[in-house]
Amino acid sequence: MSCNPDTSAEVIARLKDEGRDYVAVGVVHPDLPFMYGDAEVDVDQFDFLVATESEQHGLFQVPHLAPIPDTDYAIGLRASALIADGGTLQLGIGAMGDAIVQSVLLRHQRNEDYRELLKRFDVDEHCAQLVETIGGRGIFEKGLYSATEMFVEGFLHLFQGGILRRPVYDFWALQQLINLGQCNPDQLKPECLVAMAELGVRELRGKDFDVLQYHGFFRDDCYYKEGQLFSASGVSCAANMANPTSQQFIAEHCLGSQLRCGKVMHGGFLLGSGAFYSALRDMQEDERRKLAMCGVDKINQLDQNPRLYKAQRQTARFINTGLNVSLNGAVASDTLENGQVLSGVGGQYNFVAMAHQLGGGRSVLMIRASRVQGGKALSNVVASYGACTIPRHLRDIIVTEYGIADLRSKTDEEVCIALINIADSRFQDELLAGAKAAGKLSPSYTVPLQFRNNLPHVISAKVAWARAKGMMPAYPFGCDFTEAELDAAKCLKAAADLSLTQKIVAIINGGEETELASRILSVLGLCEPLGFKDKLIKRLIQRLAR
Numbered sequence: 001m002s003c004n005p006d007t008s009a010e011v012i013a014r015l016k017d018e019g020r021d022y023v024a025v026g027v028v029h030p031d032l033p034f035m036y037g038d039a040e041v042d043v044d045q046f047d048f049l050v051a052t053e054s055e056q057h058g059l060f061q062v063p064h065l066a067p068i069p070d071t072d073y074a075i076g077l078r079a080s081a082l083i084a085d086g087g088t089l090q091l092g093i094g095a096m097g098d099a100i101v102q103s104v105l106l107r108h109q110r111n112e113d114y115r116e117l118l119k120r121f122d123v124d125e126h127c128a129q130l131v132e133t134i135g136g137r138g139i140f141e142k143g144l145y146s147a148t149e150m151f152v153e154g155f156l157h158l159f160q161g162g163i164l165r166r167p168v169y170d171f172w173a174l175q176q177l178i179n180l181g182q183c184n185p186d187q188l189k190p191e192c193l194v195a196m197a198e199l200g201v202r203e204l205r206g207k208d209f210d211v212l213q214y215h216g217f218f219r220d221d222c223y224y225k226e227g228q229l230f231s232a233s234g235v236s237c238a239a240n241m242a243n244p245t246s247q248q249f250i251a252e253h254c255l256g257s258q259l260r261c262g263k264v265m266h267g268g269f270l271l272g273s274g275a276f277y278s279a280l281r282d283m284q285e286d287e288r289r290k291l292a293m294c295g296v297d298k299i300n301q302l303d304q305n306p307r308l309y310k311a312q313r314q315t316a317r318f319i320n321t322g323l324n325v326s327l328n329g330a331v332a333s334d335t336l337e338n339g340q341v342l343s344g345v346g347g348q349y350n351f352v353a354m355a356h357q358l359g360g361g362r363s364v365l366m367i368r369a370s371r372v373q374g375g376k377a378l379s380n381v382v383a384s385y386g387a388c389t390i391p392r393h394l395r396d397i398i399v400t401e402y403g404i405a406d407l408r409s410k411t412d413e414e415v416c417i418a419l420i421n422i423a424d425s426r427f428q429d430e431l432l433a434g435a436k437a438a439g440k441l442s443p444s445y446t447v448p449l450q451f452r453n454n455l456p457h458v459i460s461a462k463v464a465w466a467r468a469k470g471m472m473p474a475y476p477f478g479c480d481f482t483e484a485e486l487d488a489a490k491c492l493k494a495a496a497d498l499s500l501t502q503k504i505v506a507i508i509n510g511g512e513e514t515e516l517a518s519r520i521l522s523v524l525g526l527c528e529p530l531g532f533k534d535k536l537i538k539r540l541i542q543r544l545a546r
Contacts, residue, residue: 001040002039002270002293003032005035005039005041005268005294006295008295009295010295023047024045024047025049026050027049027052028049028051028052029054030053031059031277032281033277033288034288035270035292036293037263037293037294038298039293039294060271061272061273061277062093064477064481065479067479068098068099068476071456071459072096072368073099074459075099075366075400076097078121078123078127079096079103079366080100081118081137082130083135084134084135085138085141086143086166086314087145087314087315087316087360088147088313088314089145090148090319090320090351091155091319092150092319092346094321096321096366098154100154101476101477102473104140105158107139108161111139121462122450143164145164146164146266147299147312148299149269150268150269150270150271151265151270152270153273153276155291159265166264167259168262168263169261169262171217172307172308172311175311179314182195190247192255193241193251197247202240202241204224206224209239210224214261216257216260217259219253219254229246231254235253237249263289263292264290264291265290265292266294266298268294268347269293275478296347300347300351302357302358313358315360316354316355320365321365322365322389323342324380324385325381326383326384327383327415327416327431327434327440328395328415329419330391330392331365331395331398332385333348335387336387337385337386339387348389349389356394356396362408363394363396363397364396365390367380367398367400368380369422369424370426372497375497375498375499375501375502376499377426379424381431395407398418398422400422402422402451402459403421403422403454404422405422406418416440419431420435420447420451421447422451424456425447425452428447428454432445432447484522484523487516487519487520488523494544495544507540511543514545520541524537526541
């Protein structure tokens with residue numbers, strides 16, 4: 001199923017279980033990479049196979065269009081310091097996710113520069129203890145594993161960069177032994193058998209044997225039948241891992257030399273640019289097999305196999321984005337206060353809840369401290385809000401461009417203080433007044449001086465310094481726009497940030513058709529406006545592109 005085993009496999013399984021009639025149609029596309037895991041299904045699952053051609057139906061692509069904003073780079077840098085070596089990572093799509101990937105690559109490949117950035121962005125000054133406790137500043141010696149609903153392009157860069165390389169295996173006791181350091185995947189020893197029995201693995205079942213043999217724990221020339229393990233010569237013993245006689249027999253005749261077929265990522269579906277699909281298609285099969293696709297019923301919760309998934313997802317960091325955060329720690333990510341829905345929730349709620357279920361797991365929600373709407377700056381840290389995606393009882397870590405707020409297990413007053421400290425300083429006084437009026441803060445509390453300079457131009461200056469050093473490039477993973485298209489996008493963004501009054505004034509004043517304006521108008525097809533609206537847009541662009 002290539003890019004989409006996320007819900008398809010589950011739907012078909014449910015239809016079969018319910019005895020319902022259905023027709024399954026598979027569309028064969030030559031440009032889709034052949035992925036493994038649950039994406040690999042028997043052809044008999046389909047009633048019809050339909051062939052298509054690239055020229056007729058191109059793959060849906062998410063091109064690299066906009067540069068990573070300064071705010072997102074500051075947020076991504078901070079979030080990257082919360083990721084623990086040897087842990088688990090989940091990311092969403094978008095500029096903030098790309099900023100995290102670039103920061104993680106910098107941490108691993110240019111570690112001294114990365115540490116300098118943490119100092120310049122005051123991470124060491126304000127969040128040193130949190131970073132040391134749950135994250136890190138060093139390179140990824142053990143590597144990362146990913147369990148993510150969306151296999152975004154950033155994970156490919158982490159894989160190619162040698163960071164996404166911690167393999168996991170599909171037998172709970174085996175994975176636990178690896179986590180405990182009692183099983184070396186590169187050199188299996190008889191002691192593993194005793195340790196596995198001590199974990200509670202005794203009578204092996206056929207399906208357990210199959211999984212362990214798939215991963216190389218048992219040699220390919222041995223086999224299981226009716227509660228017995230048989231060697232290549234046909235001699236057998238009871239398939240009882242706790243029996244000393246069986247342990248000796250297995251060590252001599254059945255134990256493999258090293259593990260194989262580990263997965264460094266489990267993803268529900270993949271989405272990205274044409275270059276992303278091409279890179280996966282061209283990847284060697286043994287490498288592509290490490291990037292396993294499976295249903296979201298396995299990714300987004302622990303219910304299906306809690307012992308296994310908890311063992312695999314150690315020190316998990318589930319990193320997602322939100323629209324705003326209220327001073328009680330609740331986050332709105334999909335819906336505005338008036339009920340307008342901006343996006344689906346996706347797996348965000350599941351991952352936040354899972355972070356609280358997993359030992360060492362943490363949820364990280366990234367939120368821009370402010371936004372410009374109708375030409376006016378507004379705070380995304382708010383006193384209260386009439387919509388909620390993540391409730392206050394699941395509050396955990398919030399990251400803005402100005403800092404990190406660790407909200408887990410904190411009192412309401414501590415949460416208020418932590419969030420106001422990472423809010424835009426232009427709105428801190430208003431937030432303080434609201435919190436005090438609600439009885440959440442002591443009347444005498446004031447924002448410490450070190451948090452009173454949370455302003456956009458401060459962040460821009462720091463990012464500019466990093467960009468000049470090649471640490472925070474505008475397009476770290478390439479751009480699919482031409483220079484003229486980039487100019488047009490920048491101009492349209494500037495127009496969108498204007499208030500209605502500012503737009504009217506700009507249109508009235510107009511401007512000369514500079515070389516820049518001509519290029520932009522050509523890209524937008526407005527060289528010869530046909531209607532009144534097009535003429536107004538042309539005058540606005542001529543005014544802005546000076």
